[in-house]
Each structure stands twice: as structure tokens, then as C-alpha cells.
Amino acid sequence: ETGVTQSPTHLIKTRGQQVTLRCSSQSGHNTVSWYQQALxxxxxxxxxxYREEENGRGNFPPRFSGLQFPNYSSExxxxxxxxxxxxxxxxxxxxxxxxxxxxxGPGTRLTVL
Amino acid sequence: QxxxxxxxxxLIVQKGGIPIINCAYENTAFDYFxxxxxxxxxxxxxxxxxxxxxxxxxxxxxxxxxxxSAKQFSLHIMDSQPGDSATYFCxxxxxxxxxxxxxxxxxxxxxx
Numbered sequence: 001e002t003g004v005t006q007s008p009t010h011l012i013k014t015r016g017q018q019v020t021l022r023c024s025s026q027s028g029h030n031t032v033s034w035y036q037q038a039l040x041x042x043x044x045x046x047x048x049x050y051r052e053e054e055n056g057r058g059n060f061p062p063r064f065s066g067l068q069f070p071n072y073s074s075e076x077x078x079x080x081x082x083x084x085x086x087x088x089x090x091x092x093x094x095x096x097x098x099x100x101x102x103x104x105g106p107g108t109r110l111t112v113l
Numbered sequence: 114q115x116x117x118x119x120x121x122x123x124l125i126v127q128k129g130g131i132p133i134i135n136c137a138y139e140n141t142a143f144d145y146f147x148x149x150x151x152x153x154x155x156x157x158x159x160x161x162x163x164x165x166x167x168x169x170x171x172x173x174x175x176x177x178x179x180x181x182s183a184k185q186f187s188l189h190i191m192d193s194q195p196g197d198s199a200t201y202f203c204x205x206x207x208x209x210x211x212x213x214x215x216x217x218x219x220x221x222x223x224x225x
Contacts, residue, residue, distance in 0.1 A: 004156070031211060033211045035213075040218070041217060041218070042117075042119075042202050042204075042215030042216055043157065043202075043215050044215070045211075045212045045213060045214070048211040048212070055211075056211055056212055058212065090157070092156075092211075094211065100145060100162075100208055101147075101162070102159070102211065102213065103159070104149075104157045104158065105156050106154070106155055106156045107155075107156050
């Protein structure tokens with residue numbers, strides 16, 4: 001286990017709704033990244049947060065947004081859900097002595113109907 | 114644009130065999146190449162990583178071979194076991210940059 005936790009485990013939403021996913025980073029890690037993993041694909045980088053600021057973004061529209069809190073936990077918000085948003089959403093944290101290593105949580109499985 | 118190409122898509126090997134998974138990258142700025150293992154229902158777990166200043170790195174039964182001129186790297190699993198059955202992803206990034214670019218994954222099955 002990496003010490004990175006995510007909630008909820010599973011979520012079902014309908015098109016047009018909004019969703020918030022949560023991540024608690026590993027102790028001592030101050031950087032959190034979010035990835036989207038479609039079925040049968042590799043994870044795709046959404047964005048990263050460092051010290052409560054967005055610090056790097058992948059090719060995702062603005063309806064994907066996030067927050068990082070002073071305790072380094074993080075949220076991913078997705079507005080106006082589309083069917084193609086159905087995926088496993090992964091949070092990864094890094095920091096500490098092995099600064100470059102990213103440790104992934106178990107993910108949140110989002111299904112959009 | 115896919116910047117990391119991974120093959121094969123799936124692989125079946127007998128116990129004790131040496132599965133080999135290959136990746137090729139395009140972006141010459143990449144200088145950090147990790148491999149992740151993912152079991153169903155779990156997040157990816159870091160197995161081993163290499164930087165381009167060495168051509169090979171071993172950790173336990175896992176070995177990365179790296180060919181900088183060809184922009185290719187591969188994962189070898191020695192003495193493979195049924196418990197190694199999982200999906201394996203290669204990835205690449207700029208060292209110190211959080212944005213990992215992943216390959217499409219290889220579903221490995223080790224049969225007894």
C-alpha cells in the first residue's frame with residue numbers, strides 16, 4: 001500500500017452532472033497529480049498541484065478543475081459530465097527523499113450514464 | 114499524440130520464463146523512465162525506474178535495458194511467477210517533472 005487514499009471507490013453519474021473526487025496524499029508528500037485512465041489504456045495526466053497551486057496541466061478542458069488544501073489533500077472536480085468521462089481517476093503524490101517517484105492511490109471508478 | 118509506444122499488447126509466458134516488454138519514445142527531452150505494475154482494481158505501483166546515464170538497471174527479478182540512441186527501453190522479468198500476472202505500463206517524463214506520459218500497457222499472464 002502506498003498510503004495514498006481516494007474516495008469514493010465507485011461513482012455513477014448522469015450526463016451534465018458535476019462530480020468531486022477526493023485524494024489524501026502520502027504523509028510528507030506536498031505534490032499531487034491527477035490522471036484519467038480509460039478502460040484498456042494507460043493513465044493520462046490531467047494536472048498537478050503543488051503548495052495549493054496548479055503547477056502543470058495536460059490536454060484536458062477547463063471543466064476539469066482541482067484544489068489542494070493546506071494538508072496537501074486534493075480534489076478533482078469535473079463539470080458538465082460527458083459519457084467519455086467514464087474512467088478510473090487516479091491520484092498520485094510525491095515528495096520527500098524520493099522526490100521524483102510518484103505513488104498512486106487505488107483510484108475512483110466513475111461511470112457516466 | 115502518443116509519445117510512448119508499448120508492445121506487445123498482451124503476453125503469455127510459462128512460469129520461469131523471461132517476459133520482455135518493449136517501449137519506444139519520441140520526445141528526446143525525456144530523461145526518466147519508470148515501469149509500473151497494475152493489478153485489477155488497484156492503482157499502478159512503481160516497479161523500477163532508469164535514467165539515461167546507464168544502459169541497464171536491475172532490482173530483484175526486474176531489469177530495465179535502455180538504448181538512448183534508439184530511444185527504446187524494455188522490461189525483463191526473470192524467473193517469472195504466476196503472481197507477476199498483471200498489466201505493466203512503461204512511462205516517461207522529464208526528471209523532476211510530474212507529468213508522466215504512459216504507454217498503452219501490456220497484459221502479462223504467467224501460466225504455471
